[in-house]
Amino acid sequence: MATNQNQNKAADKRQGKAASGAARSRHSWRHPLRSWANSHRDSARLALHRVTDAPFSTLMIVLVMSIVLALPMGLAVLIDQVEQLGIDWQRAAQLSVYIEDEVDAAEAGQLQSRIDELPGVASTQLLDKELALAEFQQHSGLGEALQQLAYNPLPNVILVMPESIEGGSSALRPLRDQLAQLPGVDEVQIDLLWVERLTAVLKMFERFTGGLTILLIIAMLLVMANTIRLAIESRREEILVVKLVGGTDAFVRRPFLYLGVYYGILAGALAWLLLIAGLSWLNVTVREVASLYQSDFVLSGMPVIDGLTLLAAAMLLGLAGAWLAVGRHIREIQPQ
């Protein structure tokens, strides 16, 4: 009887143990979010170990990726700055209205006020031909020779500042035609051509950079995918064991995705540093060239927002590259 009771007790105890075990596993079920977050934290830590455990190979991968990133980003930043300069020059765009010789100074003044009233005209300036000649004699060093001339070869000119230069010279053409119709006007010139050429050249470079960026992004994805593929391959045994004890594909995948994100962030940060250093190094020569043109143009540093964009893009590229590698590869590794 006593033994029977004892046995029952033991059985109860056993059941109690089993029940509490089940309760505990339900307990972890009740917090799926917490266990999911825990798993992410573990994966993130594991991936960080893999990054720091092999500093040399990490450095190599990150260097390659940062160069790939810095190249198009640097070009984009440079083009952007030169473009900014071009826009400043465009603001100085104007139309030169050459007045016929027969028109005297008073009539030219009337013409100027007429032009002033035209829609689309911001301001005008009359360059008197006598004043212009005097100035020319003074500055050109041809003073003596010019005094020999029996007449003033320079025309009266009215400089017309348009209200808007959006759309370049083609947008200014109607205004030019309108001005050319006015009585007493000999010829109208748009002084915008060279700025437009610059803009066109910049557009070409922009396109080139765009194409280059696409190629380099593909290159970076491939580098990333290959790096992660190798990392997976070197952990094949581990993946098999994890799958055997019930690890899901997502569980196996996670550390590798984090690895891609870490590589991406490191590469983005290094590329940012490279660009900052590169721009200030370039600035030394830019300042010299600019001073030769009496310009105080300098490259401004890399905008912080661009740097952050670079960092975010690099992180996403790292993740995307890792995703490319893990998708099929991890599914294929099955315990046999």
Place this chain on the structure above:
Amino acid sequence: MIRFDQVSKRYPNGHQGLDNLSFHIRTGEMVFITGHSGAGKSTLLKLIMCMERPSSGHVFVGGQNLKDLRSHDIPYLRRQVGVVFQNHQLLFDRTVFDNVALPLIINGTPQDEIGRRVRAALDKVGLLKKESLYPIALSGGEQQRVGIARAVVHKPALLLADEPTGNLDPALSAEIMALFEDFNRVGVTVIIASHDLPLIAKLDHRMLTLSEGRLLADGS
């Protein structure tokens, strides 16, 4: 707990792993699967683990027909099962503790509970003092016991072992078998594939004998 219903497995290379095999193992039983190498012992265990799919017939584990199990459900099946391998399948770049903790990490056990359960499992196999060592520093028998601790740490209802004493001397083998009997005593269903007939004969348990994929004998 486990039912095989006219199960056949033919490999792509023409080898017949199992041939029209039917049997039933009840919850709480301890069963040995014996037979020559190539008789189908490993195939049988792989079918239970869903590492292989049968060519025909049905395998039921805990009332679940494995045919209805989709591939993304397989991990959850494996979490209900503890497996011990002949070659241990330990991770050599992780400590004994981390090796044993793996199933708990996978099923999302809270951190504080992991430490408690891992130490309980290591205590059970007598390796509590070696938790911070790497598997390479352990003997073959100790490595096998780490494998067993990992197989039982998440308290599975079913424990499978494929030649768990394959590389061990008789004394160690007997020790390992005694461990399995302990687990069986607390209600775990235990299935051991082994060709160590002298050892099995000493233990009084049900024995399924396979030959060329067929069931030759079923009894103790």
